[in-house]
Amino acid sequence: MSEASFMLLSAGLGILWVGLLGLLWRRSLIGMLVGLLFGWLSLVVTLAGFIASRESVEQATTGSALVLCVGLVCALQVALGLSLVLARVARRGSVDAQDAGLLEG
Amino acid sequence: MGGSATCLLVAFVAALLSVVLGRHLTRSLFAAVCAVVAVGAALLSVGAGFAALAATTLLGLALATIQLFGWMLVDADRDPLEPPDAATWIARGLAFGMLAGGFGLLLSALSPSGVIEPVSLDSRGGAAALGALFFGTWRDLAAISGLALGAGLLAALMLLRDDGREH
Numbered sequence: 001m002s003e004a005s006f007m008l009l010s011a012g013l014g015i016l017w018v019g020l021l022g023l024l025w026r027r028s029l030i031g032m033l034v035g036l037l038f039g040w041l042s043l044v045v046t047l048a049g050f051i052a053s054r055e056s057v058e059q060a061t062t063g064s065a066l067v068l069c070v071g072l073v074c075a076l077q078v079a080l081g082l083s084l085v086l087a088r089v090a091r092r093g094s095v096d097a098q099d100a101g102l103l104e105g
Numbered sequence: 106m107g108g109s110a111t112c113l114l115v116a117f118v119a120a121l122l123s124v125v126l127g128r129h130l131t132r133s134l135f136a137a138v139c140a141v142v143a144v145g146a147a148l149l150s151v152g153a154g155f156a157a158l159a160a161t162t163l164l165g166l167a168l169a170t171i172q173l174f175g176w177m178l179v180d181a182d183r184d185p186l187e188p189p190d191a192a193t194w195i196a197r198g199l200a201f202g203m204l205a206g207g208f209g210l211l212l213s214a215l216s217p218s219g220v221i222e223p224v225s226l227d228s229r230g231g232a233a234a235l236g237a238l239f240f241g242t243w244r245d246l247a248a249i250s251g252l253a254l255g256a257g258l259l260a261a262l263m264l265l266r267d268d269g270r271e272h
Contacts, residue, residue: 004109004151009215011113011147013208015120015140020258021201022124030130030175034137037167038120044160045113045144048153064156071160078167082174089178 008049016042029085029095033078040074112147116140134172141165200260207253214246 015038022035044067051063085095116139123136145161 003217006216007110007113008147008151008153010212011117011144013212014117015144017201017205017208018117018120018124020204021121024258025197025201026124030171030178031124031133033171034133034168035124037137037164037171038124038140041120041141041144041161041164044157044164045148048148048151048157051153051157052151064154067160068156071163074160075163075167078170082170085178086174095178 002053005049005053008045008052012042012046012049014042015045027097029081029088029097032097033081033085036081037074037078040070040077043070109147109150112143112150116143116147119143130175131172134168134175137168138165141168196260200257203253203260204257207250207257210246210253211250 019035019038019040019042022038023032024035026032026035047063047067047070051067089095119136119140123133123140126132126136141161141164145158145165148157148161
């Protein structure tokens with residue numbers, strides 16, 4: 001494994017740890033969304049690390065397409081999460097994730 | 106290589122600041138944007154290509170959307186929720202410390218002098234390569250890493266319940 005790949009993989013794991021911290025530690029839905037975004041960012045960095053270790057152009061192109069798909073999925077997921085947060089605030093007036101976990105009939 | 110390493114270090118610190126210290130939405134998102142920009146600069150410097158840059162741009166746009174919609178929310182400008190008490194804080198810190206230990210173990214094995222070598226899963230030997238990946242010579246390390254990750258996540262998830270004072 002090359003030095004650049006190892007560096008990117010290390011950064012990807014570090015950012016994933018930060019993303020998990022944001023997703024599990026924060027109780028605000030907005031803060032959890034930011035943590036989720038860091039999780040996707042870590043995936044982009046990790047995939048870039050694997051691409052850097054590829055030798056053929058075809059493998060690198062496939063990996064690049066995957067990275068682009070990851071970015072698109074993250075943007076769509078954040079949009080969906082924001083719409084849920086907006087609906088939650090309009091209904092209950094709170095961004096508390098613990099409050100959002102209550103069952104409603 | 107030094108520039109990209111510095112950018113990645115800046116990205117990690119900014120992301121940590123965004124999550125840990127960012128109870129104010131605008132400051133938190135500013136730190137998150139700094140992290141995304143630093144990652145984009147690092148990817149550019151290692152020659153990761155257009156797709157990685159486009160993906161980081163998309164993530165930056167997603168952060169801008171969160172900022173825009175956050176301004177529209179009533180109580181998102183300042184996190185109104187009570188911080189957890191000291192015991193919960195220490196327990197969560199231990200859980201995430203254990204998780205960081207699992208990641209560190211994985212990284213030590215991934216290092217150029219470590220035991221893990223990257224494998225290519227081509228279409229012909231995919232199943233055999235996957236079997237070698239999970240049950241090969243470093244299966245013990247994979248099991249330890251998996252246990253550490255699972256224990257950390259489970260402890261953190263369980264500790265999320267019933268913390269703080271109810272309103």
